Amino acid sequence: MAEEAAVRAQAETVRRLKQDKADPDEIAKEVAKLLDMKAQLGADEGKQKFVLKTPKGTRDFGPKEMAIRERAFKAIISCFKRHGAEVIDTPVFELKETLTGKYGEDSKLIYDLKDQGGELLSLRYDLTVPFARYLAMNKITNIKRYHIAKVYRRDNPAMTRGRYREFYQCDFDIAGQFDPMIPDAECLKIVHEILSDLQLGDFVIKVNDRRILDGMFAVCGVPDSKFRTICSSVDKLDKVPWEEVRSEMVGEKGLSPEAADRIGDYVQLHGGLDLIERLLQDPKLSQNKLAKEGLGDMKLLFEYLTLFGITGKISFDLSLARGLDYYTGVIFEAVLLQQENEPGEEPVSVGSVAGGGRYDGLVGMFDPKGRKVPCVGVSIGIERIFSILEQRLEASEEKIRTTETQVLVASAQKKLLEERLKLISELWDAGIKAEMLYKKNPKLLNQLQYCEDTGIPLVAIVGEQELKDGVVKLRIVATREEVNVRRESLVEEIRIRTSQC
């Protein structure tokens, strides 16, 4: 490599200068240059050749990002709890065979663990398959649960757009044999509540049904064996134009041009109850048992969504397919709409932030006797939401606190470390959130500056006179007001003054 050659040349320069007993300053300059080059190359012999980074497609969350993340989680969890969900957790990896055959074409994106003896393991790809495994394993036929955890996909990361290889999913699912469309409608209500609560701007929730898609494929002349692969092609319609999808269907997947064109006519349709009614009268679709079932349930769903008052954001969209193999009924996906579009223009979607659907067969795939547990659920894709919240926060110049500290225990004079330690210990034991600087004799100015920097609202100042008088000087950072508070009332005083925290 050219860089390594350059380092060697520089090392030779240094060697020669030293040999020639050149000016020490000059030697030092060249040595510094050499070290710098080595550091850049990471080729320092005494050390590992570290690349100081997180793995591709992953990132750290620093305190600021965590504060934003916890805000978003709080909104989501409180919605899930509002709907009566319990919470579960499963291991980050599963037996490899647990994940096999569940994800269709996406299976290639699963992370496998190295075979180090023992079981073959893979990192979870989503939370749905582990949930189904959990239900089958524990013979649970009835549960409403949420699960918030990281999942792993060896995808091409696009981190600025919020696509990572390690990312959070926030899943809410309802398992059990119930009357049609009631749990399904609740899942859509949940998406609506969360996206409204987070104020992410305008959105639309697209809804379709796998049975309508399959019926449509059948009446368009797609052979049974090609249903899943043609479905995968349709799934790309949110990213690529119809012409490209069509040529994939005909070229790569061997569908007849006539069948593709018939599909093309259907997948451009989207609307509400009116469209459902129209399709129920469609001469071809209405003859197909699956499509009819799906359309009937879709009508019921829209009735329930009307009662929930949320049909304004719901679009029955025949182009929605969802990639995963395991869906069997209703499917849906929420997309945020671009804010700044010209009047009269169609809103452009900027990306999916939630998706889900019904998967009545998945649990049965794990049950030794194939017993089915009908399920429907929704997954909130939180990474894109984080990006938006981060951008918004940056734009707003709101200063976000990353700690909750109520008071800094400080001293105005030297030699008061022991008194500070005694006081802070009392405060901690009384449940007060308190910090101190880890210096024997910190300057008062530095202590006050620390409060400014981190947003600590109060300072409890220990001084010799105050110690004699049995008081502590309490300073309110915002107003610079100072009051003497009797030591035995200090905890109460801090509580009162920070009760809004």
Next chain:
Amino acid sequence: MAEEAAVRAQAETVRRLKQDKADPDEIAKEVAKLLDMKAQLGADEGKQKFVLKTPKGTRDFGPKEMAIRERAFKAIISCFKRHGAEVIDTPVFELKETLTGKYGEDSKLIYDLKDQGGELLSLRYDLTVPFARYLAMNKITNIKRYHIAKVYRRDNPAMTRGRYREFYQCDFDIAGQFDPMIPDAECLKIVHEILSDLQLGDFVIKVNDRRILDGMFAVCGVPDSKFRTICSSVDKLDKVPWEEVRSEMVGEKGLSPEAADRIGDYVQLHGGLDLIERLLQDPKLSQNKLAKEGLGDMKLLFEYLTLFGITGKISFDLSLARGLDYYTGVIFEAVLLQQENEPGEEPVSVGSVAGGGRYDGLVGMFDPKGRKVPCVGVSIGIERIFSILEQRLEASEEKIRTTETQVLVASAQKKLLEERLKLISELWDAGIKAEMLYKKNPKLLNQLQYCEDTGIPLVAIVGEQELKDGVVKLRIVATREEVNVRRESLVEEIRIRTSQC
């Protein structure tokens, strides 16, 4: 295999019956038998032969376990926040080289990911090394943070004793150049607060210092090159008796019997300030620079711990070694003591629940220029704490709620699904935690039973008469009292009646 042959024979029977156009009932019976045999064998071609389990050493957390886990986390997080910590998160895997050379003999327990092209990755083994990598990468020289996340070790699981391959660590660390022993003392205060708060029974926090150990090894005649491996042997003293450790030192590790015996004399010592003073006078130790430094700091530490009022639970223990390579100063470990011991008997430790220490060199291992960031931290090992809390809860017969639902929306008559949907939607939109049964016409008794089972305190009953009157009947589950509440006051009434929730 015999079973497979039997399945093939049965399949042949079915084939022949069909060919012979036999009685459909008989065919169906034989087909059912065949399917059953296939399912038992798991050899159904459409299905995998599943082992329905989580990977070795891992487990699911169901709603009850999660409720307990969240209680413990709440206590721990509120302590960390009380001490002014920020929070961060890092990816579950790191570049393999990031973990290389940090864990000594334990490195063999690291999970590697399969090489699927791209970077070589490993699951994190603890949260300390990723923290150091995070500091170096972001050039952070000053932070107090906590991090609660799962770590991974291919250890021999002992799940009843709370040892898993996937388990949580709750870490609190202070990074930065500060005056000696102030942050170190705070870490011990934190362990003391958390273990007291969780009421896990009596405990002791053992404290030592790597410099004292190294000094001790030196004066006992251990060659420099054997310090780390002899340290690993000493580390086993909490699990195996001295005689075994001695024979490992002499037999496997080639230490002279005299040196081993000298170590044996030291490692049986434990005590408080008195012991520190005595060792500061020890003719051999006091001659060793490292030991003297360590003992001086230990004395300072005990002074600070006296101000915190926690020396009663602290034991300076020369047998404490800690396995990990990266410690450079103070080390400590908290162990729970057995409850039922005879009067006069020494309390027996039942297991470590927290540990930590100072690691001043670790960040420098990642920095291209080797710049050091002194760090000290503590890790709470939460799994054993979960086990204890679970056992205690089971013994107490306390009924733990796994949801927070305030009200069930119910109906007394049929055909009121739409009214229930309308009412529950209103409640959700007002922030009330509400559930309903997903049935068109559920029986009132089943609805009330659901409240009993899940601890929902209120039922809002929709009935035809009530709808006409503009009221909802609110039933208090515990007392069976029923009151009519005007619909517009319902939200407020539910809030008041569940304000303790």
